[in-house]
Amino acid sequence: MPEMAPRTTPGLARIDHVGIACRDLAEKIAFYQDVFGLAVVSRETNEEQGVREAMLQFPLRSPEAPSYVQLLEPLGPDTPVGKFLAKRGEGLHHVGYAVPDIAAALASFGAAGVRLIDERPRHGSMGAAIAFLHPAGVGGVLTELVQPPGSSSRAG
Amino acid sequence: MPEMAPRTTPGLARIDHVGIACRDLAEKIAFYQDVFGLAVVSRETNEEQGVREAMLQFPLRSPEAPSYVQLLEPLGPDTPVGKFLAKRGEGLHHVGYAVPDIAAALASFGAAGVRLIDERPRHGSMGAAIAFLHPAGVGGVLTELVQPPGSSSRAG
Numbered sequence: 001m002p003e004m005a006p007r008t009t010p011g012l013a014r015i016d017h018v019g020i021a022c023r024d025l026a027e028k029i030a031f032y033q034d035v036f037g038l039a040v041v042s043r044e045t046n047e048e049q050g051v052r053e054a055m056l057q058f059p060l061r062s063p064e065a066p067s068y069v070q071l072l073e074p075l076g077p078d079t080p081v082g083k084f085l086a087k088r089g090e091g092l093h094h095v096g097y098a099v100p101d102i103a104a105a106l107a108s109f110g111a112a113g114v115r116l117i118d119e120r121p122r123h124g125s126m127g128a129a130i131a132f133l134h135p136a137g138v139g140g141v142l143t144e145l146v147q148p149p150g151s152s153s154r155a156g
Numbered sequence: 157m158p159e160m161a162p163r164t165t166p167g168l169a170r171i172d173h174v175g176i177a178c179r180d181l182a183e184k185i186a187f188y189q190d191v192f193g194l195a196v197v198s199r200e201t202n203e204e205q206g207v208r209e210a211m212l213q214f215p216l217r218s219p220e221a222p223s224y225v226q227l228l229e230p231l232g233p234d235t236p237v238g239k240f241l242a243k244r245g246e247g248l249h250h251v252g253y254a255v256p257d258i259a260a261a262l263a264s265f266g267a268a269g270v271r272l273i274d275e276r277p278r279h280g281s282m283g284a285a286i287a288f289l290h291p292a293g294v295g296g297v298l299t300e301l302v303q304p305p306g307s308s309s310r311a312g
Contacts, residue, residue, distance in 0.1 A: 011192070015171045021296075035264075036267045058253075059167035061220060062218065
């Protein structure tokens with residue numbers, strides 16, 4: 001229990017979203033809406049990442065600490081999500097954590113030896129700055145950092 | 157964008173945790189503490205589920221809407237998490253959503269045709285009532301419902 005050795009800078013604030021790979025985005029949106037009561041707040045096609053996606057929010061959400069379900073359908077079999085589906089089938093694809101300062105977080109994690117997919121932040125869903133850490137450096141978990149728009153600091 | 161058809165009862169409140177399967181709990185705890193700044197708030201061995209686990213909280217967390225990283229090490233190869241590791245390796249294992257009334261949520265999702273692993277809530281981490289939905293009914297995602305202790309209603 002007293003294994004408390006947290007560093008508060010630059011820390012992670014919360015789970016921002018789980019990314020879920022699916023074959024049929026419309027079908028999965030309908031399921032999360034009709035059964036779980038979530039609501040779509042954003043739909044985007046990200047050619048760079050090869051996905052069509054939807055962000056869904058919770059009906060009983062906390063405005064101060066929002067979290068989302070991100071549904072991802074690949075644009076083709078040769079995309080990262082397309083390859084994931086071919087290898088593993090539908091399911092959990094990644095987890096995104098909110099950070100107050102994504103540039104500081106990347107610098108810190110890189111200095112700690114974590115393998116970065118993105119050395120610099122890039123554009124993600126809903127105007128956020130995002131960056132991925134390689135799953136090989138995080139125990140098999142594809143890990144995304146998310147700095148929501150309007151957060152305190154800017155990426156370099 | 158106007159695909160809003162949320163039902164607010166019984167809804168999901170937020171992502172409570174992501175469950176991550178690992179081979180060496182102590183090593184992974186050290187990583188999440190030292191690199192990501194998280195702190196262990198609970199350690200348990202759950203013989204029924206065949207896991208040793210730790211719940212870690214975020215340094216910049218919101219008290220109203222807590223979320224956690226749950227690290228899971230199997231007690232043996234013939235446990236669910238042991239089989240998961242043998243098949244898929246380390247990585248994301250499940251996602252847990254907070255619900256205000258787990259009995260109502262189970263009744264609602266069961267009525268909607270979702271396959272339940274647990275027909276009734278059982279004891280989970282940190283005194284919560286929990287229940288799992290079968291991944292086959294949720295697009296390949298092992299989905300856990302979590303009613304934190306002290307929440308409004310009680311399970312039947």
